[in-house]
Amino acid sequence: MLTLFPYLSRIKPDFYNVKILVIEDEKDLLKAIKNSLEKEHYVVETAEEYYEALDKLFVYDYDCILLDIMLPNGSGLEIMEELKSAGKRENVIIVSAKDSLDDKLKGLDLGADDYLTKPFHLAELNARVKAVLRRKQLDGKNTIEIGNAVLDLDNRELRIGGDMVVLNRKEFDILNYFMLNKNRLVSKMALAEHVWGDHTDQADNFDFIYYQIKNLRKRLQEAQANFEIQAVYGIGYKLGEP
Structure with a gap:
C-alpha cells in the first residue's frame, strides 16, 4: 500500500508551467500521483497503456516523465527504446514494482534519470x-549550489568555500532535501518520509530527526556556511539566510 503524507506549503514551488506525463496502469496509484503533483502546481497528463503513452510522447514535449515498466500492450523499457531511437531526450523517472538489478540497469542505460521502486x-x-x-536547469551538472556551498549529487560530496565537509549518509540526504526546497517550509513528517521512508511508521516521535539536524547544523556552522537550517516551532524547518 502507498502511504500518503501530503507535504503542504503556502510557498509556491520554483517550477511554473512544468509539464509532466505519468504513465501508469494502476488507476488508484495514477490518481494519487496526479493529485500530489498538481498540488505542486505542475501540469499533469496521464496515460494508462503503451500505445496511448507513445501517442502523447511523440506529439507533445514533457519536462519529466514518470514511467511504469509493466504496461498493457507493451513495456516501459520498450518506450525508452523508442525515445532513444527517435533521439528524444526526455527526463524519465522509472516507477515500477520490478526491483531487479537487470531492469534498473537497462532502464538507466536507455537514458532514464532515476529509478523508484514501489x-x-x-x-x-x-x-x-x-x-x-x-538537474535540467543546471544543464546536467547534477550539482546544487546555495551560497558558498556546492552539493555534488553524483559523488555525494559537500564543499563549502571550496573545502570538503564530511557528512554521513542521512546528513547528506537531509541537506539534499533542504537544498532542493530552499526557503520552503519542510514539515517534520515530509522530511522523515523522504529520508527514512517506511521506517518512519515505526517511530514513536521525531527525536531521530532532531539529532540528525543538530549534528548537520554543527557541521555547517563549523564549515562557515553562509546559510542555516532554521527551526519553525511546532511545524518543521526551512533552509535560509542566517
Whole structure:
C-alpha cells in the first residue's frame, strides 16, 4: 500500500508551467500521483497503456516523465527504446514494482534519470521529480549550489568555500532535501518520509530527526556556511539566510 503524507506549503514551488506525463496502469496509484503533483502546481497528463503513452510522447514535449515498466500492450523499457531511437531526450523517472538489478540497469542505460521502486511515498516521488527538474536547469551538472556551498549529487560530496565537509549518509540526504526546497517550509513528517521512508511508521516521535539536524547544523556552522537550517516551532524547518 502507498502511504500518503501530503507535504503542504503556502510557498509556491520554483517550477511554473512544468509539464509532466505519468504513465501508469494502476488507476488508484495514477490518481494519487496526479493529485500530489498538481498540488505542486505542475501540469499533469496521464496515460494508462503503451500505445496511448507513445501517442502523447511523440506529439507533445514533457519536462519529466514518470514511467511504469509493466504496461498493457507493451513495456516501459520498450518506450525508452523508442525515445532513444527517435533521439528524444526526455527526463524519465522509472516507477515500477520490478526491483531487479537487470531492469534498473537497462532502464538507466536507455537514458532514464532515476529509478523508484514501489511501494514508495509521495514525498519521495516529489523530491525525485524536483531533483530531475533542477538537474535540467543546471544543464546536467547534477550539482546544487546555495551560497558558498556546492552539493555534488553524483559523488555525494559537500564543499563549502571550496573545502570538503564530511557528512554521513542521512546528513547528506537531509541537506539534499533542504537544498532542493530552499526557503520552503519542510514539515517534520515530509522530511522523515523522504529520508527514512517506511521506517518512519515505526517511530514513536521525531527525536531521530532532531539529532540528525543538530549534528548537520554543527557541521555547517563549523564549515562557515553562509546559510542555516532554521527551526519553525511546532511545524518543521526551512533552509535560509542566517
